[in-house]
Amino acid sequence: MLYKVLYVDDEPDLREVVKFTLEMSNQLIVETAASGEEVLMLLRTDFYKAVVSDYQMYGMDGIQLLKEVRQEFGPIPFILFTGKGREEVVVQALNNGADFYLQKGADVNSMFAELENMVLQAIRRHEAEKAMRDSEERLELAMEATNDGLWDFDLTENSLFWSSRSLRMFGYSLGELQPSVENWRENIHPEDRPIVERHLQEYLEGKYETFELDYRIRHKKGSYVWVKVKGKIVARDDNGRPIRLIGTHTDITKQKLAEERLRQSELRFLELFETIGSGVTIYDVKNDGATSDDYFVKEANRASVNLFGQPKERLIGHTLGEVSPGIGGTTFIAAAQKVWKTGTPLRLPATHFAAMDAWLENSIFRLPSKEVVVITDDVTLEHKQRSELMASEERWKYALEGSDQGVWDWNIVTNETYFSKRWMEMLGYEEGEIQLDYNAWLERIHPDDQTSTIVQLQSYIKGETDSYQSEHRLRCKDGTYKWVLDRGKVMDRALDGKPLRMIGTHTLIEEIKQNELALRQANAKLNLLSSLTRHDLINKLMVVMGYVDLLKKKNIDPDSEHYLTRMDKVLRSLHTEVKFTKDYQDLGLKEPQWQRLSTLLSDMDSPVNMSVDVDNITVYADPMLIKVFRNLLDNSMRHGERVSNIRIHTYLNENDLTILWEDDGVGIPSDQKERVFQWGVGKNMGLGLFLIRQVLSITGMTIKETGEFGRGARFEIYVPSEAFRLSGQAP
Structure with a gap:
């Protein structure tokens, strides 16, 4: 493979010799430049694998060129080739990023061979580093795509590397935290630290194929992040001892929180399952569910165990026929089979189960898993109380009938109203002649009494008064009206306090009202007589007072005047008292x-x-x-x-x-x-x-x-x- 390099020197002959010599091995293609400025221009327009530069040149020297190249073109291989052998030049070159430094000498063959070797070595090392960086970048991108962070643990140096994704996972930006084994250990949750250290040691000792563990690491903000850590040994020394581990961090905080919520939900469900007052039994159904032996107890809560009267271990895995003999003859099995086959829930009314000597209400459901769930409520006490209440109400109604009082029983929700036989007789009706609802009473109230009666009733129902009592007139079958004393009490309320049922009585007070009327009439006559008497008495008092006043104007002795004055005072007081009785003559006469x-x-x-x-x-x-x-x-x-x-x-x-x-x-x-x-x-x-x-x-x-x-x-x-x-x- 041929590499294109750039050689700069202000000596034309030397440029030609170096070019010719380096190209002889057929590994390098050399282009030349006469100055540092030309090098920068060429680097901006073409690509070169390396730069070889003289030190002392006109204009920009080799060190200045090195600085410019590093600033603008980064880590491109740079070899300083010069006749200057001063130590300070060497140090300055290396400090500014030169890959190699070679001094020109007399042994030309050896010098050019070493220069070629330096060029090739610098290029290959640069390519290897670039390949490593590219590989790391690709790995980093891949890790970013999977949302995982990368870590690298060098056991020989006891050093630790975290990728940028790992740093961000824990709240840090690149360069903000220098990872180390020490701060890694310090940031592990105190409860997890001994577990992590023990597991890592056991992995290094060969007890596990891979290093994999979930634990918590402290976030920059102080909270903890749950991570799943996976790693593997990638290098060992000559004795087979691990010297390097590489692995990943995966943020599983949301997963752990979800697991914790699920765990808490399961705990709450189990707590509810065990503490709920109703018995809950879950059955596996075999065959066609037609007999009690087809229902196997899979789970039962505490209330269910108490209902069966047997230890839980005697229930689980056993059939319903085994734990409750005789239940096969009840309608329960037929209902359970219907639910199991159709999936439609059923609620059974209270039924007496002889094996348990109890009245039970059962609600039956089918789960998606085809298991049958039975929720059982023991209503034995309620059934007994209801029976006793019904018997008591019957006795109470008979007693009231015997006391000549009419009984009414009002269902406030439906408006249905029971009227006793005596109630109907009081108004002249036979049984069956009156509609049994609230309106049958309401429409018979006298128009003048209706508003006040309804207000009193509603005030009691709303809880604004402690009792309901009203005196009003009811229309009889023949069109006449009779006065009744109406008293009642709410006997049943909903959970929110809303009244559901009210029972009361009607007592005829016609005779009492007639007596009251007669009394008022008698009082009216007495008031009339009192008014006439008072009128005459006041007139006569005024006459006497007039005579006393005339006598006082006569010339009389002091003793007589004293007695006349006392007489006048008594007469005036009597006059005032007589007038005062006029104001209070109607006291108690009119209705409040x-x-x-x-x-x-x-x-x-x-x-x-x-x-x-x-x-x-x-x-x-x-x-x-x-x-x-x-x-x-x-x-x-x-x-x-x-x-x-x-x-x-x-x-x-x-x-x-x-x-x-x-x-x-x-x-x-x-x-x-x-x-x-x-x-x-x-x-x-x-x-x-x-x-x-x-x-x-x-x-x-x-x-x-x-x-x-x-x-x-x-x-x-x-x-x-x-x-x-x-x-x-x-x-």
Whole structure:
């Protein structure tokens, strides 16, 4: 093979001699140049295997040319051929990358032979290095394509090489980390380091064909990268001892994470499988699945083992007929065979299994592997409770029927409603004449009662009240209406608390309502009589008061004047009390009503600053409730002495409500706090606070005074849960 080289010298004759001599061996083709500048120009336009240069030339000398060549053309072989033999030239040439240095001498034949040898040796070494680099680049590209890194471990030098891909795998760029055996060992995860070192030693001792291991190496960021390392001994010394290993790194972090997730998932599945309350049994099915001996227990969880009542080792590998004799006669085997053949799941209703003396519900599935899975729930206790509940409900219904109460049973989900025989008789119906649903009751409620009744029912169903109770009228078969007391309770709820079933009673209260009407009518007559009597009494009092006033204007003795003054005071007090009875003559006469506090209090005209914070509160009270607050205002203004501010607010205590009336007056002494509510106690008539308590008590409300004397009065009105509603709850 011929190599083309370039020889530069400023001596024309020497250029010709060197060219002729080097070409004689038929291995080199020599082109010549007269200066360094010409060499650079030729190298830019043609390809040469090597450059031979004189040292001392006009313009650019050999060292300068060497520097230019190395900078622009890289590692092309360069031989410095010169007559200068100074040591500093030799050192300078070699330091700047000359491959060889040859001094011109008198022994021409030997000199030219050595020059030819240097040229050929430099070219072949350069080609070998280039071939090695090309090979390494191809290998590096191949490794990049497979996403693997390359490592090379020289045991004689105890040195380690990592490819750029390996470095990037661990977070480093090329040149950022100089790999070494020491930092390789330091970066291995502490838990893996002894395993890796032992495995490597055992491989070097010949225990394994190849070196292959998964372990973790610390990333530049501090985390760890899982790598699969494969390697092989590629060189040994004369005694057969390994001296060099080459191998690869493969990043398997994602694979390891996936394996860990799979492992955790399997652990969770096994934990769920073992801890689930239902029995789970997996069967291998042989033959056609027609008998209990065709079902072999492959796996059973703890609950299933408990159901069979045998150790797990007595179940696995045995047939269902062996572990549960007598099951072949049940419908279970036929159902299991159907599922096994069709793949359609089945759920069997609760069935009594005599061998286990238990009521069991079974769900049967077929896996893609053709194995049959049976999920079993022991419902023996539920079955017993359900039977007892049904018997109890029957006894309860019979008892209520005997007590002359009508019974209703409402399925809230479907609206289906059971009405007892007595319920129908109360309204004049025979069995079969009324549609058994919720609307049969709803459409019979009197139009005037319907809204309030539905609101009370819905409030209870939503959990806003503790009980449901309503008095309303129901239409009878003949078109008349009867008053009933309707009471009920939710008996069954879903897991989210939503009511599913409600049971209750209707009690006829027609006679009670008639008595109430008669009482109201009697009270009305008494009020009329009281009004007439009061009118006459006031007129007569005014006449007497007039005569007293006339007598006082006469010239009378002091004793008579004193008695007339006392008489006038008594008459005026009597006059005020008679007028006061007019305001309270209707107390308890009218039905209580739902009244919004904010509306009531907004109508009050207070002479001092009044702060009201009772939004969204509605109470059930006598229509005279407004007089309660007017009397409290009158009490504050009359007896507080220095009242400038009144505050009305509420607070909830569990299920009850408290309304607070507070002023900043002098307050009430501790020994008077209860006496102020008694008849006749007070600076005036002593009726105001007494009648307040009477008005409130009609619907179960109470009042007490809890203020601190000297800091103001504080009245607390307690309202029971059934006598108040928050926003959106009032009828």
